[in-house]
C-alpha cells in the first residue's frame with residue numbers, strides 16, 4: 001500500500017454516484033481480509049435500503065493468535081484507512097462509522113486518534129466534506145479485550161454496551177445490525193484497499209495476484225523464520241517464496257514441520273503441502289485449509305505439535321463465550337484430553353475421541369469460534385497422527401473398560417457384579433476417573 005497524496009481519491013469518489021462506487025468494488029473482486037474472505041462488493045449490495053440510519057463498523061479487534069497486520073495500518077498508513085472509511089461511508093450512505101480496536105492495542109489506538117484528529121482538522125472528516133453534501137463522523141471505540149468481540153455480531157452487542165455474545169444469523173447485520181439498523185462490518189485491511197480501487201478502477205485491482213482472490217495481502221509471518229514481520233505481497237505467491245525469499249528461510253537451516261497459513265484457527269499444512277502451496281484462498285481451500293487472516297505461523301522440525309495444539313486449544317477454551325454447549329463444553333473436553341496425553345496418561349482411543357469431539361463442535365455453534373477451535377485439533381491429528389500417537393503409552397488405559405462401567409451401571413448398578421475381582425477393578429477405575437475429573441475441573445476452573 002504505497003503512500004500517495006491522501007484524500008484526493010475521496011474527492012474523486014464524491015464526484016461519483018454511490019452505486020458507481022459499489023459497482024467498482026464489485027468489479028475489483030475484493031474479498032474481505034478479516035478471515036472469511038467474503039466478497040466486499042456483494043456484502044455492500046446487501047445493505048437494506050430503508051429509512052433507518054446506516055452504520056459502518058471497522059473491525060480492528062485483531063485478536064486471533066498469529067494475526068498482527070491491522071496494527072501496521074494503524075501505525076504506518078492510517079490515512080489510507082481513514083480515506084477508505086470515508087469513501088465507503090459515502091457509498092453506503094453512512095453518517096456514523098465506528099472503528100473498533102482491541103483494548104490491548106492502546107499504542108495503536110493513540111496513533112489512530114492522532115491521525116483522525118488530523119483528518120478532522122483538515123476538513124476531510126466532519127460536515128460537508130470538500131464542500132459536498134456528504135457529512136460523516138468517525139468514532140474510535142476501544143474493545144475491552146476479548147477475542148469474541150472480533151466476531152461481527154458480538155462486536156455490535158459490545159458497541160451497544162451489552163455483553164459480547166454473538167447473535168444468531170439471520171438476520172444478517174446488513175439488514176438488522178447495530179441498534180437494529182442496517183450495518184456493514186469490514187476489516188481494517190479490507191477498507192484500506194478501497195482508495196486504490198476507486199483511484200485505479202476495479203478492473204485494475206482484479207488483475208493483481210490470483211484471479212479468484214485478487215490484490216495484495218498483509219502477510220504476518222511468525223514462528224521459526226529468520227525475518228518474521230508483516231509483508232505486503234500479491235495473493236498467489238508461493239508459500240516457499242514467502243518463507244525463503246521474503247523471510248530469510250527457516251531458522252538455523254532446519255526443515256519445516258508444519259505451517260498454519262492464516263491465523264491459529266486455520267487447518268495446518270504439512271511440509272510436503274507447503275512445497276507447492278500458493279497463498280490465496282482458492283489454492284488453500286483445494287487442500288481443505290483457508291487463507292484466514294494471512295497470519296502465517298511457521299514451525300520447524302523440532303516443534304512439539306502436542307504442545308502447540310494444547311496452547312491453541314487453551315486459547316479457544318478461554319475465549320469461548322459459553323453460549324453454545326458444543327463450544328463451551330467441547331473446547332474444555334479437547335483441552336483435558338490433550339493435557340492428559342501430554343502428562344503421559346493418554347489412552348489409545350484419545351486421538352479418535354479428539355477428532356470426534358472436534359467434529360461435534362464444527363458446524364454446530366452460533367458463531368465460527370467453535371470451528372476455529374475444532375479445526376486445528378481435527379486437522380493436526382489427521383495430518384500428524386503418528387507424531388502425537390507416540391506420546392501415548394502402549395499400555396494406556398482403554399475406553400472399553402470405561403464403557404463397561406457405564407454399561408453395567410446403566411442396567412444393574414455396578415455393585416451387583418458377581419465377580420469380586422472384577423468388581424474391585426471396576427471400583428478402582430471409577431475412583432480414578434472421579435479423581436481425574438475432579439483434578440481436571442479444579443485445574444481448568446476459571
Ligand SMILES: Cc1cc2nc3c(=O)[nH]c(=O)nc-3n(C[C@H](O)[C@H](O)[C@H](O)COP(=O)(O)O)c2cc1C
Nearest residue numbers: 032033034059061062063150151152186187190368
Ligand atoms: C471468533 C471470531 C473472531 C473474529 N475476529 C475478527 C477480527 O479480529 N477482525 C476481523 O476483521 N474479523 C474478525 N472476525 C470475522 C468477522 O466476524 C467478520 O467476518 C469480518 O470482520 C468481516 O470483514 P471483512 O468482510 O472485511 O473480512 C472474527 C470472526 C470470529 C468468528
Ligand code: SF4
Nearest residue numbers: 321323324327365367
Ligand atoms: S461458538 Fe463459542 S464463542 Fe461462538 S457463540 Fe457459541 S459458545 Fe460463544
